[in-house]
Amino acid sequence: MAIARQTILYDGPGGPFEGVAAWEDAVEGTRPCVLVLPNVLGQKEADNLKADALAALGYVALVADVFGQGKRTTLQSDDRSRYMDELNADRPLLRDRLAASLAALKALPQADPEKAAAIGFCFGGKCVLDMARAGLGILGGVSFHGVYDPPSYPSVVPIAAKLLICHGWDDPISPPEATVALANELTQSGADWQLHAYGHAGHAFTDSGRAGPGDIAYEPRADRRSWRAMTDFLERLFA
Amino acid sequence: MAIARQTILYDGPGGPFEGVAAWEDAVEGTRPCVLVLPNVLGQKEADNLKADALAALGYVALVADVFGQGKRTTLQSDDRSRYMDELNADRPLLRDRLAASLAALKALPQADPEKAAAIGFCFGGKCVLDMARAGLGILGGVSFHGVYDPPSYPSVVPIAAKLLICHGWDDPISPPEATVALANELTQSGADWQLHAYGHAGHAFTDSGRAGPGDIAYEPRADRRSWRAMTDFLERLFA
Secondary structure, rough: EEEEEEEEOOOOOOOOOEEEEEEOOOOOOOEEEEEEOEEEEOOOOOOHHHHHHHHOOEEEEOOOOOOOOOOOOOOOOOOOHHHHHHHHHOHHHHHHHHHHHHHHHHOOOOOOEEEEEEEEOOOOHHHHHHHHHHHHOOEEEEEEOOOOOOOOOOOOOOOOOOOEEEEEOOOOOOOOOHHHHHHHHHHOOOOOOEEEOOOOOEEEEOOOOOOOOOEEOOOOHHHHHHHHHHHHHHHHOOO | EEEEEEEEEEOOOOOOOOOEEEEEEEOOOOOOEEEEOOOOOOOOHHHHHHHHHHHHHOOOEEOOOOOOOOOOOOOOOOOOOOOHHHHHOHHHHHHHHHHHHHHHHHOOOOEEEEEEEEEEEOHHHHHHHHHHHHOOOOOOEEEOOOOOOOOOOOOOOOOOOOOEEEEEEOOOOOOHHHHHHHHHHHHHHHHOOOEEEEEOOEEEEOOOOOOOOEEOOOOOOHHHHHHHHHHHHHHHOOO
16 A cells, blocks of 8 residues: 655646645545645645545545645745735636636546545635535535635535535634624525534644644644544545 | 343432433443433433434443433423423522432443443433533533523533534524534633534434424434434543
């Protein structure tokens, strides 16, 4: 058993884009596929490791690039949110880049394009929600400490993708009123949704590089519980 | 393999009380124990079946009686909430009856008294929360479509019991503001808590006898998901 990784170049509006695919090389044939949507910094090794973990679960994963090849920042960057800010200001463009990323995932030779899902972290959680709102072709999605403001365009109704929202209750970026608003939005859109909220967890609770204390920090219990919930969710989604 | 059941009589303030225990008879020795807290109607066959299901998972379960022997109502009763109302008006008495029920559970010959938990439905969910708030000796508790108003007495701080709150988002008895208030209360009390909220589910979503439509009705997806979450929760709690 060995996890294979490959850099994937793909096109789309504002591209080229550069993602990273991972799959279990000992498995032959196609398998369900999962798009991994990074946080504000864009594709990085932490996302590649999530893709590896999904590969170990039996999926083929693609870490998406919605910013563009070479467009990355770090926590130390002066303007680390610059690429995200551009897309937050143009949600239709974000949608179209998500569609391009999903197409790249489904085009992987290991992928069963009929069985696709998406997971995402922070801004990537918003990306998951936007994929569902836009009616892109995923069976389901999992948002980890996402951001919940709806896009400028109307949502498809009903939302077809099943959604699992993993949420740190102390998240200062997505406080209770935003979380309640998301729940109401998803209800009105007819989505099959679940919210898992974790006490004493904030934003970025899956990010082992963000030491606490504070409300934007790694929280190992919420990290473990949410990954387990995702594992169950995907297993049932693709069954 | 066979599930055994036994009627258990026990004492306490306002007793005697009559509960029903269930365990797997083919298993020898003690095992973790779970108190099952019924809804407004009190102990009934639907609760006994939950105890059977817990027995099949490897636990010994006791369906608690907090109303008193023979004090039961049905959905058809004119005054079906009469026994619950008395206890909602006297939360210290409810607490003491919960303590008596927990003692009866731990006294079962099949029970490992060091490994106890509680689950409850509707009013029984409130009972679970009150056990945690009162510092009764459970490692954890699971509330299914519970009721969230805090008791008249102050909570222990920190709450030691881990808590899983399984919640139907459309619950008219526990609307979003009550749910947010509970989350904030449990955070302030220092509890290790999780909330699993399910879209398009209301109150009583586990109650297969309550046909929908409506916001107080059985909802099979939320029923399945919450039971699965409980199963995981208890497994880890007792590991």
